[in-house]
Each structure stands twice: as C-alpha cells, then as structure tokens.
C-alpha cells in the first residue's frame with residue numbers, strides 16, 4: 001500500500017506553489033526528517049520533510065513545475081510498516097473533500113472575482129508607463145528608494161534583516177544597505193519602538209516594522225504617548241518623523257490574538273498620521289510620502305494582500321499626497337466607502353450590483369487620519385446614499401466616524417441612513433466556518449446596499 | 455554525509471556554584487539526574503513518543519489543509535515538558551505556556567482527541583474550535599494556555615503563582631517561555647515582583663536556541679539565560695533539556711525550593727526544535743547538518759531508549775508501545791477529521807460571561 005505524498009500547505013495563505021527541486025529520486029529510501037523536496041511559495045523556498053519511512057516508488061510531479069495546487073499527489077512512497085501506511089493514505093484522499101479544504105476557508109475573494117474597472121488615480125498622470133508588482137514588492141521598493149535617497153532612513157524590527165522579513169517585505173534590503181541600516185531586533189516591541197521614537201526625535205528617519213500590528217500593542221505607549229504628542233508638548237520644537245509599519249487586520253485562521261484591525265485605535269489619536277492602503281501603487285506612493293513626512297505615521301498594511309499583483313508606475317519618484325481619498329470606481333446610486341482589504345471587497349460588491357442595475361461609487365480612503373472628508377461628502381452629494389465597508393469591529397470604528405461626518409456635514413444630502421458593514425462584533429474565532437461567518441465579504445456589502453437603495 | 459561535531463547542548467558545569475559563591479546567598483542544591491524506576495522511565499518514554507507522533511501527525515494534517523493558521527510543533531523538546539510536568543501534582547499545581555503548547559497539554563494527560571480536534575477547528579475541540587493551535591486551555595487540569603503574544607504568559611504565570619500564595623493552597627506555577635520571549639520587558643517586571651513577594655513559581659526558559667530565525671546570541675546580550683534572574687536574586691539553573699532524567703532532577707530541586715517558600719527559581723532548559731518555527735518557516739538560518747547532528751546525538755527519545763536498554767527493556771517491548779501510540783494518534787486524527795464543525799451560533803457565544 002503506497003503512501004501518497006501531497007503538495008503541502010506551508011503557510012496560512014498558500015494555495016499553490018512551485019515544486020522547485022527534488023532532493024530524492026525514485027528508489028531512494030527515506031526516513032522521518034529527511035528533506036524530500038524544496039517548494040517555493042510567493043514568500044519563500046521551504047523544505048518538505050518526510051514524516052513516514054519507506055521507499056520512493058514514483059515521483060508524479062517533476063521538479064520545476066509551477067502552480068502545483070495544495071493537495072496534489074507529488075510522489076508515492078511504499079511504506080515499510082503496513083499498518084501505519086494503510087491508515088494514512090486513503091484518509092488523506094477523503095480529507096480533501098471535507099468542507100475545510102483550503103480553498104473554502106479563504107476569507108478573501110480569490111482570483112476568480114471579475115476585475116472591476118478601476119478609475120485611475122488622479123495623482124498618476126494618464127499615459128504613465130506601468131509595471132506589475134506585488135504589494136509586498138511595492139512596499140520594499142518604497143523603502144529601498146527612500147533609503148537610497150536619504151541616509152537617515154533605516155529599517156528596524158524583528159526578523160527584518162537576515163530572515164528577509166517574517167512576511168518577506170524587507171527582502172533584499174540587508175544585502176543592499178547592510179547591517180547599519182537594516183537592523184534585526186530581539187522580541188522587544190516596547191523597547192525598539194521607544195528606540196525608534198528616540199532616534200526620530202534625535203534627527204533620524206526610522207521605519208519600525210512590527211511583525212504584525214497585534215504586537216504593536218506592546219509598544220502602543222511609545223506610539224501614542226511618546227511619538228504622537230511631543231511636537232505639541234514641545235510647542236513645535238521636537239519633531240518625531242517616524243514610520244511604524246506592518247500588517248494589520250485579520251490574516252487567515254490565526255485566531256483572536258492575531259486578527260484585529262487597529263485603524264480605528266490609531267485614528268482616534270491627534271498627532272498621528274494613519275495610512276492604510278489597498279493596492280500596490282498607493283502602498284508605494286504613500287509609504288514614500290510617510291517616510292518623508294515630518295510627523296509620526298502609523299502605516300497599516302494587510303498580509304492577505306501582500307501576494308497580490310497590481311499596476312505601479314514603472315519609473316520616476318512615485319510619491320502620493322497623504323490625506324487624499326481615491327475614487328476607485330464611479331457610480332451614481334450609492335457610495336461605498338472603505339479602506340485596505342475592504343476596498344477589494346467593495347469593488348467586488350459594486351460589480352455584482354452593477355449586474356442588478358445599481359451603480360455604486362467606491363471610495364478608498366487610503367489615509368484614515370487626516371480623513372478626506374471632502375471626497376466622501378462630494379460623493380454623498382452625488383449619490384445621496386452611503387455605506388461604509390470595513391474589515392474590523394463595528395463599535396467605535398472608522399465607519400462610526402464616517403457616519404458622524406455624514407450626519408454633521410452631509411445631512412441634507414442623505415436619502416437613507418448611512419450603514420456600516422463590518423466583521424461581527426466578536427473576537428476572531430479559529431474554526432474555518434466560524435471565521436468565514438465572522439468576516440466581512442462582498443455579499444454582505446451588496447446586501448447592505450440593496451437595503452438602502454430601493 | 456560527513457557529520458559535523460555535535461552541537462553543544464549540555465550545560466557548562468559548576469556554573470551554579472560559581473554564582474552562589476559570588477552572591478553569597480543560599481541556593482538550591484545542584485540537581486542530580488532523577489533515579490527513575492523502570493515503570494517510570496517507560497512512562498516517560500511513552501509520553502515523549504506520544505508527543506512526537508502527535509506532532510508529526512499534526513504536521514501532516516496541516517499539509518493537507520485540515521489545520522490552518524499558525525501551527526508550532528514541539529518535536530525535539532519533548533523531554534522538557536515530560537521531565538517537568540511528571541514532577542507536578544495535577545489538580546494542585548498550574549501550568550502556563552505560549553503558542554507551542556500541544557506537548558505541554560499532552561504531558562498533563564489531556565485527551566489527544568480534543569487537542570487534535572481543536573487543531574482542525576471542530577466543535578469537539580478543547581476550545582470548541584474557537585481557539586486553535588495557539589489557544590488551548592484546560593482549567594480542570596489547571597492548564598492555563600496557550601498564549602499567542604510572546605512573553606505574556608510570564609506575567610500571567612506570576613499571577614497564577616500569586617493566586618497559589620494568596621489562597622495558600624500549596625500549589626506552584628510552572629511558566630514556560632522561549633529564549634526569544636526572555637527578552638521581553640514584562641518578563642523582568644514579573645521577575646522582580648515574583649522574587650519580591652516570594653511567589654511560588656518556576657520560570658522555565660525553553661532555550662531551543664532560536665526565536666524564529668534569530669539565534670540566541672544574535673538577540674541576547676547575556677546569552678547564558680539561566681543568569682537572567684540573578685539580578686533579581688532569582689536562582690538560575692541550566693539544565694540539559696534533551697535528557698528527561700536531568701530535567702526531572704532539576705524539577706525536584708526547583709520544586710523543593712519553591713514549595714518551601716523561598717520564592718521563584720529560573721530553569722534554563724537547553725533544548726532544540728527540529729522543525730521550522732511554524733509550518734511556514736524557510737529555515738535558512740541554520741544548516742541541515744546542524745539539525746541532523748542534534749537528532750543523531752542528543753535526541754531525547756533515543757536517549758531515553760538507551761536508558762531503558764540499560765534497564766533491560768528491549769526493542770520488542772518498545773515496538774508494542776510504538777504501535778499503541780500510533781493507534782492513539784491515528785484515532786485522534788480520525789476524530790479530528792470526522793467530528794463536525796462548530797455550530798454557526800458559536801460565533802456569538804463566550805464573548806462575555808453575563809448578560810447585560
């Protein structure tokens with residue numbers, strides 16, 4: 001009875017990978033712990049270890065094959081221990097059919113979603129040559145360009161240098177800029193956030209990476225009490241030009257302590273700039289702006305977007321203005337305001353609604369503080385209906401703030417109540433079905449629009 | 455393949471008495487390897503093997519997409535949990551750890567089925583599928599988790615110890631954390647208070663030599679981690695965490711000290727993780743040879759096997775044990791794959807205890 005070796009899932013978000021290299025050949029005996037193959041994902045090359053003992057009888061996927069779906073049989077092993085092998089193999093086949101197969105547990109829209117027509121960014125001139133890059137690369141390029149431009153800029157955080165970033169955002173920076181400017185820290189968020197803040201006060205331009213913003217809670221005192229307030233308290237003498245960046249919001253199946261959106265937290269603090277981009281061009285242009293900015297910036301990225309490819313201006317110094325929203329899709333019946341990963345969902349919802357004859361305008365806030373009220377209110381004046389789509393909790397959310405603005409400054413334009421579509425108001429559950437039910441999605445956004453557009 | 459020399463795992467000798475002389479204070483006794491009976495040793499072996507096979511199975515289920523998110527395996531570190539927890543009194547002493555928690559739960563005799571079902575996110579899981587790999591708890595065993603934020607469990611553990619002292623229940627808290635976690639500030643705030651208030655706690659640094667991709671000496675100015683409590687007057691002992699009898703021996707000394715009201719002890723367990731930090735670790739920070747040489751020279755299960763052989767326990771007997779364990783683990787995987795997902799109404803339960 002042969003044991004089927006399947007393409008393993010090596011990260012929470014992996015759906016397919018490249019079988020880069022076989023380190024064994026047919027006929028080889030393997031034992032638990034032997035490295036069988038090297039597998040490449042968008043993040044990294046990983047080693048695939050044997051768990052069972054036996055002889056490789058056939059290799060069914062040759063090395064160098066791209067796009068091998070998780071779960072595909074890549075080789076067969078004849079086991080030495082009949083008992084153990086008959087147990088493992090057939091069950092593995094059934095397992096793929098259960099409702100927790102990875103493709104079903106992805107909370108985010110997959111590539112099958114029709115690409116919505118995206119309105120070009122007013123800040124990017126028409127006719128600009130574009131190139132396709134992942135969000136991850138765009139962020140790295142932004143840091144690299146700013147580091148080349150200004151020696152005061154340095155990057156500090158856990159695993160940013162030798163490991164090339166826990167999510168590979170800082171890939172290659174150590175090679176180019178060396179250990180003076182790309183600095184691995186111990187796991188001491190409070191300490192290195194403070195060191196970064198002090199360095200900024202002293203005249204440097206730190207980019208402090210939090211492995212995820214969940215861990216920035218260890219350091220939030222420095223972000224708020226030290227970085228955000230010094231300019232004010234010193235009567236404008238002491239600046240703090242620092243960027244705190246890293247992934248924010250829910251990832252996939254990582255549970256309550258690792259899945260939360262801090263945009264509303266930081267957006268409530270005067271003295272901070274809060275940026276949370278959706279696509280790669282904005283991420284690049286706004287990160288460059290953030291690094292040049294004289295004020296402390298909290299820059300909230302999204303892990304689930306890191307691997308997505310977008311168009312980015314191919315050449316030139318692509319710097320975008322902080323504090324400007326962007327109309328991602330024009331519409332006339334309703335406005336959907338969102339930011340970060342919610343923008344993709346809102347665009348997907350707008351596409352569905354278009355099929356039903358509802359024309360939705362989608363606004364990407366991009367900067368959460370200071371908030372571009374004018375773009376929101378102008379759109380409201382046009383559509384007279386507005387909802388906010390936000391991957392986060394509803395209570396005291398960015399959505400709550402937008403609703404307040406619409407009440408205070410757009411009341412006469414409103415033909416329906418402003419609504420929020422968010423995650424459920426609970427800590428993030430781990431189970432695949434519960435997580436899916438908890439997260440915002442395009443259907444929930446479209447349903448909400450249908451309620452207010454009659 | 456040419457073997458590289460064994461990576462040095464064993465502690466330096468005489469370090470404890472050196473420090474004692476320097477500090478001129480009473481110190482716990484120098485630990486000696488535990489003298490286990492044949493039955494006890496067989497039980498250690500069985501439990502370590504259960505953890506190893508359970509974790510290998512969890513790794514497989516992850517590869518099949520049945521387990522999601524982060525999944526941190528305990529393979530290589532088995533002797534630590536078994537050596538220490540076998541010395542505790544279940545129901546009286548408490549245990550707390552980080553996200554690499556499957557082994558500590560198994561060591562406390564918690565049912566493998568409900569652990570595996572938590573990993574697959576099913577209703578029968580120990581947290582009803584709501585916690586996952588990093589967030590598992592069993593208050594009935596006084597096992598307090600399962601925490602995802604590096605270092606948090608150290609302060610929480612000191613709080614559990616505070617509770618033992620407050621209630622005067624004779625219990626001790628065992629708080630595990632990693633070499634990486636040992637750099638977090640709250641660890642030192644907790645050390646200070648724990649010693650100041652003579653809390654009954656054993657701080658255990660599981661020094662597996664890496665925090666993700668960062669080796670101890672790249673992150674720690676004092677890389678002899680057992681000394682990290684000395685400036686708070688917490689006695690520290692470095693232990694060969696790959697040898698279950700050495701670990702158990704150290705546990706005895708630490709428990710004597712703590713139970714007699716002398717305050718906390720810090721145990722640095724020199725150990726090693728064979729697998730990546732989590733499932734998605736490219737592991738470029740160490741060589742395959744390094745991992746292989748630890749496996750070949752210091753494996754805790756092989757080491758225990760050698761002790762058993764000295765006591766006249768043969769391969770045959772161990773083969774039977776191995777079969778039993780494979781059955782338990784396969785059954786837990788069956789259970790975890792076939793038991794139903796939680797009901798959707800569970801999204802909203804357990805947020806608060808009371809209704810308002």
Ligand SMILES: Cc1ncc(C[n+]2csc(CCOP(=O)(O)OP(=O)(O)O)c2C)c(N)n1
Pocket residue numbers: 158187189211215218554602603604605631632633634635636660662664665666731
């Ligand atoms: C406060 C915080 N920072 C960062 C992380 C991400 N992280 C998870 S585990 C880990 C490494 C911890 O290493 P160590 O303490 O040595 O424990 P080990 O994983 O080796 O058991 C890091 C950086 C986290 N979970 N919490």
Ligand SMILES: [Mg+2]
Pocket residue numbers: 632633634660661662663664665666
């Ligand atoms: Mg470690």
